[in-house]
Amino acid sequence: MSNLNDYKKNIYSQNGEDGIIIEILKRLKLLNKKSKWACEFGAWDGIRGSNTFNLIKNYSFNGVYIEGDKKKFSLLTKTSEKFKKIIPLNMFVSHKKKSNFSLEKIxxxxxxxKKFEVLSIDIDSYDLSVWQSLKRYDPQVVIIEINSGIEPGILQKNSYKKRGNSFTxxxxxxxxKGYFLVSHTGNCIFVKKNLMNKLKIEKKFISNPNLLFDSQWLFKKENVIKLLLKKIVPIYVINFIRNIKHTINLKFI
Structure with missing residues (x-):
């Protein structure tokens, strides 16, 4: 069976996720179900760069779309008025388990x-911690954003001093959590272990997921610049400057 990355195709996604997700769901025979669900956050307008909108529009999925930014959420509301299967929620998902805004409570x-088909996580920060906090819900396929500028073998979880979660x-x-990696597109795509036989992924990728890492991400311009900056300026200084800039911008909004 060919590598899932051979099925890359963008309809609304950014890095070929649409094509890969459809191929996964076909192999798992999840596209033929009467009731199908996807959850995505931050959802933006529900369309731009979405990993699941193709499922809503073309495959009759129901969707829980979560967006905390009010301006983006107003756009998401307009999308949901046209696509009635979208449930739009205006809130930020917390990575803290006891928060009233944890993913589970939302x-x-x-x-x-509790058992649904696709979860897509893209909040540019505590993505991994949010996934870790999810205990009572059981998505069959998970797409999660990582910092693909960090090579395999390095352990890193998002924090104030270190931005993004590493591949490893x-x-x-x-x-x-009971998932195997099946693709890396910049995002990591996981499938439940008990479904892997249906996917027919080559054993070498299961035993050594590093083989799935797309090393081209290490050489993207923005990642090279970040690496050079880190060698010159400590990351906490960069974050401090970034936060000051954000505060100044807010004063003039």
Whole structure:
């Protein structure tokens, strides 16, 4: 069976995820179900760069779309008015388990079943911690953003001093939660272990997920610049300057 990355195709996604997700769902025979669900956050307008909107529009999925930014959420509301299967929620997802805005507590307020098809996480920060906090819900396929500028073998979880979650840290969490990595597109795509036989992935990728890492990401311009900056300026100084800039911008909004 060919590598899933051979099925890369963008309809609304950014790095070929649309094509890969459809191929995964076909192999798992999840596209033919009567009731199908996806959850995505931060959802933006529900369309731009979405990993799941193709499922809503073209495959009759129901969707829980979560967006905290008010301006982006107003756009998401307009999308949901046209696509009635979208449930739009205006809130930020917390990575803290006991928060009233944890992913579990948010999903509990919706009709999404405990076992659902696709979860897409893209919040540019505590993505991995949010996934770790999810205990009572059981998505069959998980797409999660990572910092692909960090090479395999390095353990890193997002913090104030270190931005983004590394490939290896994310893969380790996935294994602990009962998932195998099946693709890396810049995002990591995972599938539940008990479904892997249906996917027919080559054993070498299961035993050594580093083989799935797309090393081209290490040489993208923005990642090279970040690496050079880190060697010159400590990351906490960069974050401090970034936060000051953000505060100044807010004063003039």
């Amino acid at each position: 999903l509990k307020k919706t009709k999404i079943p 840290s994310t893969v380790r969490v996935g294994l602990k």
